[in-house]
Amino acid sequence: MSFFEPFRLERFFARWEFSAPHLLCCSDCESVSVADLEALDPGLRDRLSSMRLGYTETRGAPSLREAIAGEYPGALPEEILVHAGAEEAILNLCLALLSKGDRVVVNTPCYQSLAEIPRALGCEVLPWEWRPAGGRWALDPDDLDRILRSGPDPRLIVLNAPHNPTGGLPTKEEFDAIVAAARRVGAVVLMDEVYRRLEHDPARRLPSIRDAYENGVALDVLSKHAGLAGLRIGWLATRRADILDAVAVVKDYNSICSSGPSEVIAESAVRNLSALVDRNRRIVADNLALLRRFFAARPDFAEWTDPEGSSVAFPRLSFPGDAEAVAERLVRETGVLILPGTCYGYDKRYFRLGYGRASMPASLARLEDWLDKGGPAASTIR
Incomplete structure (x- = not known):
């Protein structure tokens, strides 16, 4: 018998994180390579080697x-x-x-x-x-x-x-x-x-x-x-x-x-x-501007409450649907992954987006294309 309840978010990511090609829900920012860090700290390689x-x-x-x-x-x-x-x-x-x-x-x-x-x-x-x-x-x-x-x-x-x-x-x-x-x-x-x-x-x-x-x-x-x-x-x-x-x-x-x-x-x-964070702050700012424009143009899809910090946001579907069903269809049809609010034990109409990665604009464009082609027909996802 498990001491803990299953970790809903981690079980969801275990299913999709390494198979979905377009992650639009990640909570972290753009990663860096060891070589990137060596450029900031030339002595790093020697310290690791010794x-x-x-x-x-x-x-x-x-x-x-x-x-x-x-x-x-x-x-x-x-x-x-x-x-x-x-x-x-x-x-x-x-x-x-x-x-x-x-x-x-x-x-x-x-x-x-x-x-x-x-x-x-x-x-x-x-x-x-x-x-x-x-x-x-x-x-x-x-x-x-x-x-x-x-x-x-x-x-x-x-x-x-x-x-x-x-x-x-x-x-x-x-x-x-x-x-x-x-x-x-x-x-x-x-x-x-x-x-x-x-x-x-x-x-x-x-x-x-x-x-x-x-x-x-x-x-x-x-x-x-x-x-x-x-x-x-x-x-x-x-x-x-x-x-x-x-x-x-x-x-x-x-x-x-x-x-x-x-x-x-x-x-x-x-x-x-400071150098690492400044780089990611620029990515976050650029991506957040894209998200604001996207949701302003699509009030029929989801209601946007502007985040004031972090690299995540939590929109709410504008129709009485289930974000888990939307996420399932979206990832199967486009390879784009969003995170249902049910992973937080929360209202099923909410979903998490992540905007800390450089790949976000391409993932958002695929979501936009999916919506333009009909997207989540409410009758199929309740």
Whole structure:
């Protein structure tokens, strides 16, 4: 008997990701080659060639943690714990922090493990919903206050911003209200910041929760903004040494340590992060402009709520159909893959699009051609 419910998104991608030729739903940005990184860091090849392929430090190589700490004002390497991607970090933090019966507030819809792992541990998971309002996706701090007053104080509040799958981004005032609410009840805040740096207006960038809140734990990874998913390197950053100590105990029971070559490449990437992110920000901006024009011209197909950050968006079918059926027909007839909102346990009319890759315009053109030829006749996809 499985401890966890099946991961809907991962099962969907297992079926289609490596067979569909046109991925219009990916959450990451354009990847780079090792040669691309060597162009930014000419010494990288020599460091890789000379390294010994032994075990690495459980918390991450000191030089990598030093580089990551430089991304947080005043942070020390001791405040960073490196993981094999973001997924391991989520699992280890939950195992270290949560007990059966704890209340956990989770923004929804969300990456499934953010809610499923607490549920599997016997916690009471309290959904806090992103909603389209006033032309944007919003997470209402007043809703959080109501949830906090509904019972005992929560052990953990989980926030993802910029948000997957909606692209929502709290205002600074909303963010400050969220932090103040967490502080009143003494809850730890895990903030999934994997899309931080991909705000569409750089002035809207929020402070990391590590910097904004003494009980904040920031989650980041090189997969999304840097386009380096193949490295499988992520991390937690917090001022709470006791939390990292507890997480390190859990890590001894799963990955133990990260891949040495991945850590060497990751350090180079972090030290050149601005160049990598700037490249992807340009791709995101160009692709987002195409999507805005596409949906403005096709209100009969889907309703567009403009994302304010990230490289994903979450439109809603304009007709009473099923996005899963649309996705199935679309990929079989054109090779273009979109992600149904049901993969998030959400309304069946929503679907996720990704616009962080250079191939997006070609995929969007195929979708447009399909729609021009008749596309998803509502009678066939309900």
